Amino acid sequence: MDAVPGTGARLGLLLAWLAVLAVAGWALGRGLRVEEDLRRFLPTPRTPAQVLLVDELGEGPGSRALLLAVSGAPPQALAARSQALHDTLATRGEIALAANGDHGGLDAVPEHLRPYRYLLSPTLDTQPLDAAFLRDELEQRLQDLGSPAADLVEPLLPSDPTLETLRLAELWQPANAPQRRHGVWFDRAGAQALLLVQTHAAGFDSAGQQAAVAAIGAAFAAGVQDAPESADARLEISGPGAFAVAIRDRTEREMRWIGTVDTIGLLLLLGLAYRRWSMPLFGALPLASGGLAGLGAVALLFDGVHGITIAFGFTLIGVAQDYPIHFFSHLRPGQSPRASVRALWPTLVTGVIATCIAYATFLFSGVEGLKQLAVFTVAGLAVAAGSTRWLLPRLVTPARRDPADSRVLARLWHGVARLPRPRAALALLAALALAVIAFAPGAFWQNDLSRLTPVPPADLQRDAQLRAELGAPDVRYVLAVQGDDAEAALQASERLPPVLQRLSGEGVLDGYDLAARYLPSIATQRARQAQLPDTPQLRQALDEALADLPFHGDAFDPFVDDVATARAADPLTPGRLAGTPLELAVSGLLLEGEGHATALVSLTGLHDPAALAAAVAPLGAQLLDLKDASESLVAQWRVRLLAALAAAALLLAGVVWLALRSPRRVLRVLAPMALSTLLILAVLRGLGVELNLFHLVSLILAAGLGLDYALFFDHAGDDRDEQLRTLHAVIVCSLVTLLVFSLLALSSIPVLRAIGGTVALGVLFNFVLALLIARAPAAERAP
Template sequence: MRLTLAVAWLLALLALGAIAASQLQFSGDLRRFLPDARTPEQRLLMEELGDGPGSRLLMLAISGDAPEVLAARARDLHAALAGDPRFTLVTNGGEAGLDAFPEDLLAYRYLLTSSFDDAPLDAAVLRDALDARLQDLGSPAAGLVEPLIPSDPTLEVLTLAEAWQPAGAPQRLHDVWFDKAGEQALLLVETRAAGFDPTGQLDAVGTIRDTFAQQAGGSGAVLEVVGPGAFSVDIGGRTQAEAQRIGMVDTIGLILLLLVAYRSWKMPLLGVLPLASAGIAGLTAVALLFPGGVHGITIAFGFTLIGVVQDYPIHFFSHQRAGLSPWKNVRGLWPALSTGVIATCIAYATFLFSGVDGLRQLAVFTITALAVAALTTRYLLPGLVDPSPPDLAGSLRLQRLWHRIEALPRPKWSLAVLAVAAGAAIALSPGAFWQNDLSKLTPVDPDSIQRDTELRAELGAPDVRYVLVAQADDSDAVLGATAALRPSLDALVAAGRLDGYDMAARYLPDAATQRARQDALPDTPALRAMLAEALAGSPFNDDAFEPFVEDVARARAAAPLTRATLDGSPLATAVSGLLLEGEGSSTALVSLSGLDDPADVAALAAQAAAPGIDVRLLDMKDASESLVIEYRGRVLAAMAVALVLLVVTVWIALRQPRRVWRVLLPTLLTLVVVVAVLRLAGVELTLFHLVALILAAGLGLDYALFFEHAGDDRDDQIRTLHAVLVCSLMTLLVFSLLALSSIPVLRAIGSTVALGVVCNFVLSLLVARRRAAITAARAEPAPVP
């Protein structure tokens, strides 16, 4: 019968695991752990975080060899990646002149340039241009200029390239970008996949690294890839590696602890069954309910459930003894066990209403796992255990330990002193209480973030804390509105009150401006007449500039250039990052660097606003902090509701104020003490500390419930002491490993719960446990033979 039940259980787990594996899709999109954006600033921030062009940029640095070798590696990598459909743009600064424009966009240079806005293209302008080209042909720049002259005698390609060059662009060595020290060749790559699409980014980053490795040969050059996509890949890899490591150590620790605790090889095998059932059931539930993908943090958090789930079979094992039916044993434990499960599930159920997708996933995973672990312990595990193991209440070591614990004084006023001291530590600790930096909510390594900042500075990326935003129904309106700000912004730059700015209108004028420039271009007969006049007495042949005539004719007939037309060109990244087009609305951004006084630009924004066009200055730092604050508010509200429901649950289960107080006091006091310790250690609390506090509260409630459930029976108290010792040691092992993790999220959860385990165990032992009713014959432990 036991064998049949065990086989059926295992087959059910395999079937459930197959369902989970077929449905489970992983997601690394950190927006799942952020609340829905409500303000324009938050919506803009979320759009840029997930799907914006900035999230798709990868910055590549090649180092470790001579500059000429690094430049060759950069050119080879550029050539290999440029035609790959995984990437929408690959640039290393080597594109210049005609190479900066796709062939079908060359004619548009006359719609993009402002050279003829004040002085129209006429014979005099052409004559001056031809004289300048003669001088260029006699200079060292002849090799660059000569191919351009037939189609572009005024060199508008080079004029535009110079105008579009960022002020902080990298230096060029050996025709590619290099850092200021000349030790790293730089490339910029834009992926087709969004920044937090882990599958797409893994494919893109893997392609880059594999391509470089194949080309490097015997070179000592080393490739470094940073950016949101690389972070996503790194997070996935590190999370998987650490999960495997922690899972392996946890498994070994669980097996060894159960072997030592129960002196039986069967217990580790049986104890794993409820745990495996919980994990597989939790994964299946989130896979079915969240087809868009389960976040890696949710999966990582699943490993922490071993600290709760393994409590249920351990309490059952520790109370089993000869003469007691396993089914009767588990029925006797069920009131305490089910109360703890229900209370913890209620705490996590409040996350279902938090408005945060990642927390909803955590809630579904946790509730399903805890419920399945409890139910399998209640209705399946008794059919597999040995009904007559030794009674742990007869252990001499446990009796001596229990006797020493029983001799400890019961805390009374000292608990109030502890609470006051902890409260004072929380209130008086220096530094910020909450961590509002959005980047600290990510599991990205701080060194990687620092490296990303360094490379962005090398590539001339602007400081985007302050952004001017223009919003209207169509892109032409916002392009025109931001273009009108250029004279005022130039004045601020000239006055030293602004280091620089960038806007889409620098690269892509609005349609009205393009049409005005088209109308100002001469038609073909007029242009030929101008050329004939300009060529009089010139050494150039009369028919040398037919390509120029054809390009101007194409420019006059061309439809205005749009953002979509730029796809695949070096302009695409610059424009798409500053012009966001949605359904029925467009947003143009003006990034500002080194802004001294935001009031200067705020005043300009107010002046630029017009009917149908909203122009305002956004502080992106404030937007990100408001998002975190709103997020935390929802979590705290959920915790408050959970606390009320937890009290109600315990009250319904125990029905006596004194018993309820004995169970709740250790848990509540532990929460205060843990927060105090974290604050004294200089830790600024994040969302993940709050999630960990709920988990710690669930553990503490279990400890207190079982100590209270043991009543004043000495033997039952010894069995409960054994169970809680094993549970707390196992949990402490799990969360101590998490506290040593390199992933900040897991480290925050691990350190918080590890502190909670120690405090909960001690306080539950001293507060929730009753004085035992001991007969004279059993007042002292028997001597050790």
Template sequence: MLRFEPRDRARLVLLLGWIVLLALGGLLLSRGLKMEEDLRRFLPTPRTPAQVLLVDELGEGPGSRLLLLAVSGADGETAAAHSRALAAGLAARPEIALVANGEDAGLDAVPEDLRPYRYLLSPSPQAQSLDAGTLHAELGQRLQDLGSPAADLVEPLVPSDPTLETLRLAEAWQPAQAPQRRHGVWFDRAGEQALLLVQTAAAGFDSAGQQAAVAAIQAAFDATRPEGAATRLEMSGPGAFAVSIRERTEREVSWIGTVDTIGLLLLLGLAYRRLSIPLLGALPLASGGLAGLGAVALLFDGVHGITLAFGFTLIGVAQDYPIHFFSHLRPGQSPVASVRALWPTLVTGVLATCIAYATFLFSGVQGLEQLAVFTIAGLAVAAATTRWLLPRLVTPMRRDPAGSARLDGIWRRLEGLPRPRRTLAGLALVALAVVLFAPGAFWQNDLSRLTPVPAADLQRDAQLRAELGAPDVRYMLAVQDTDVEAALFRSERLLPVLEKLKAEGVLAGYDLAARYLPSAALQRARQAKLPDADTLRASLEQALEDSPFLPDAFEPFLEDVAAAREAPPLTVDDLAGTPLELAVGGLLVRGEGHATALVSLTGLEDPQALASAVENTGAQLLDLKQASESLVAQWRLRLLGALAVAALLLAGVVVVALRDRRRVLRVLAPMALTTLLILAVLRAFGVELNLFHLVSLILAAGLGLDYALFFDHAGDDRADQLRTLHAVIVCSLTTTLVFGLLALSSIPVLRAIGSTVALGVVFNFVLAVLVARSPEEAR
């Protein structure tokens, strides 16, 4: 079909120019394209406090940046030594914000530069009363301590902290459900695995950053493994899962793409007996993909990874445009004339599909808006290049598909089939009954069901969280206010209520940021109770009477108290780089114009009793499972609204284009019945429908509309009927190949898209042949 003789220079110039433009466009996009992977772009705007918290936590919350590490495979001392070396190695890595392994569970839990604040942070009576009587009693206790086995720990503290407030504070800060410590670090209950908590510098949605963090951890583990030790590293948590999912998706997309490419080349080669056909047919598809990508890059700050992956899948329908064109080429007619005859039908299908996706522009979900822009621009450019560029690269076919005896025999058998109006009406009723009455849940509301993380890995993650004393993940209390200080102040009012509930057995434990960082108001109140320098010195001198301690031994203590009296209240930012950053950061969410103090709960037995007890405190009990389900339901409602509008607009385009009631029904009926049959099959096999099933239904509907439109376009002309049959067979085979392979994927999202569209292709082809073909007596 391609001729590269000198007389065909124009064709060669056009081909090379097209390829160069595609290469330049790809180069420009690769340099200036900003990729993003924030899953919140595909979530609707949260409305309730629980939804706001869920979305914040999904994207940037400390919980999304936590990785759980377990070092095993060696004796306890070796595993502990490796844990310490690993923690030290990770502390120097820029990918890691914080690492904890229990080494700071003692005195080191209170960093040196925070120790003067101990009197402002500690709730103990000793910290609030530094009179002569208290100091005398404490100094007497220190004498006993110095004669005990704990002397080595106590002696360095006594000059600056005779009341040992530092140790009391470190003990108070220990998690209620902290893991056991062996050989100075955290271990699981069996004593077989050394445990570590790591907080990554990258946000949870940044899969590239999480991948770098995981690689850094693995490299540090390998570099610090004791010589000859057989220790193993196990990683879990959102970041580890994200990296695993990314690698798994890349592997599956790679082999699926390879098989797709080979299969498409073989199918198109067999269908047209020309090597140039599949190569030329790829040009409109590539043009559409780059156009869609460029449009999103121009209109949005970045292009989401899901938009990129899903968008290229959606504009896969554009591969049908050159196939219809190739199948209608015939000897004696110029390619330009062939495409001109097809254009009204082709443009009707393109407009209908683009209008359907345009409804996503009003969904209020940025991810769907990106998807709409990508698809509309991609399909429009693919259709336009098929109409005005591709015909100038090809010459008429030497063989006409209409001359195929085998194709003619297939069509004759199809012509002999009756129009099964009553049968199809009965089938529609049966399908509707299955959709409505099949057992099991209709909608999939659980976001976690969309993750391809194996159940065994999720179970192991839950075990590690339990070993590390992680709180319940479903329920938590939240106190929201305008800023951090206000949220901390209000959360402090919960402490007596929570202690009472704990004593009553309503919950086993709790944790909140105010436990580590009191509000500035409470710090100032404690600060006001500290004695001035002269009063404290006089009280100390009185306490030292008849004491073996030297009078000037406690000058560091007097300096610390004086510093505490003058120090500004400690803030969240002052905790950066300390062990407290992880504890406080996970319980204090700072957003734009608001801050939320969280209370994590352990062993909650009666959520309703807890909700009632905190009703008048300004705190709200959040059910994050219910919040995620309501968010999904909110998204689904918007999407269903968009689909309803899309269906009406799509039907309107067909009505305007065909202007004949019988023809309109023949074109729309296969598409409508196919949608019903897809839903029935999925429901019959117990598949709970998710949002990606719904989006895929539009793609399936667009394919069905194209098939029916081209059968209607063929009319009574036998040659056109055969060419159309040839085109639709090739289109359906190539599309079934692409989406059938996706249906075999282990990635739930890809499987949902693939199974939905593959079913749609099969049903649309069969129904288009049965319903949309136009016998002579019907015209």
């Protein structure tokens, strides 16, 4: 019999183990870079629409847009509150752009770009900068100076007598912008002041979006000082970022209470099962070691660890909690812990290797997120199993009682032993499950990613209302024009506005927006530059225009200088817009890659996609359906995952065969897992559940649990005491796992609900079927 370490040695090992975990956790906490870019979990896009969708998910303006509505006060008070909010947000680092219709401010055209106004504005396309035009504009300025607009016009007059700056500001207002009241945007009913905000944080950056939402809330709260009459006003924030923040908060709240209940339940179950306070602590050590090892392995092999990898990884290595439970249930008086674990090790390592092979197939999926998940789970399970084998036995003392001596367990096993071998019934059950899977009504796969969002339908409907009020672009359809570079793409897109304006008049769409609206192509800028008069010509035209007008000729020297600057300047390019509001508008509609560029045209109120696609096709533009692209991308992801699962199934069967070397035993071990998978799918399909990617990942975990149950029932052979200990272990494992995943099944988060429900069903089916199939036949038992 192996010597049992003394109390001091056990305490030293425990403290050393805890210290290593603490240091590893501290090191990972300091150096771990957590990513939240959803594109890491998407396959490589193939079609133009898929490429655009992936870019939009990460960096596109749609993912950065937040829609704000202020209500609950008189219109004038709401306008004041809107303006105070706008002015505060303009100074916040989290906010890239805030718009509320107040185009009187000159922030729409940055100071250093104002000399370029005639290159950016379409005025010179139809109107020369001659004496007649200047005369007409100066006469209008005289009228403006005598109007309420004088305070706005007077500062601009010396450098911009034609007010081209304001024309640009008006041109750059969002297409189909809402009505203005008291100088700011309002909804059609006049009951809500509206704002459109774009964040610096990308759409996938939930932490950045959370900071932006918090900044908006703080700015709104501070605005009551500038508009005390609107103290009762309410702020609504909608858009992808706001939804992401709400989902994150909601998920964290649910995971906190689920984690609390899980922890209490786990402690009670293990305490009741083993009646030793140390068992819950010792049982958690291999799982904690595996989790930290998985994180460390991903951190070493990848640039960062994705948040989904962490969440799914800890879920998938949950099977590792069964390893110490099997060990504890096989402890008995008169046998050292190390001898107990040695007897279990062949069976345990078979299950570990088979499960690791299943997850390792993700390495060949072509999806970086799944590769991270494979590394996490394989490293985590290996370390959890290794620590159960070599460290845990040195911590525990021999058991004072043998689970095989339990009268309750003996009566239960006696009842189980009398159960028949329902071979024909199980075959019939499998056939019935296949029939339900094949013929149940409704779609088999769920391709619509929006169905996975826990955002309440009322909030989604409200978001659609705000988008309609603000004239925000359609989130499904977009036009794309390809080019070898940004200049080619811009030139190609400049051919579209006449056709789009005609279609708008015909009711095909309500509005559109494109990068060339903010940044014309270099060719267009050169053409406008050629229309600018030189300095002597401009001064002569200005002198003629000023005749009999009460302006001093030298008052417009800044205007002459600006025109001279624009005439000699190099045309503006996307790179020269850095740090300006135009950068955000252009970068979202002009995507530059290596050796190619895409100019996008966002659409508002598209009523006839087919008519639009047919009209723009001769101009080289393509109408992209991002919803269709998302569904095809999901289907592509699923094909990769299913291929990985098929390979994993073959490898898993091969590992079990090498371990058992008996066709009969191999069949008894694999059959419960295979039939459980069919039954899970049949129940889900029978309930009308459309299967998504999270169901598939959950099926892998359920299969891993079922394999372990069957392997240990097979390991028990025909020895009655071993059978009782195995039954004890599997009952404890099943109850612990069932508790965790049943709580997840009660979640309001669709993803958590899909995982929880699938695995909970798997635990039940695998437990029952392992008892019916994998236990040794009665004829093989010793009398």
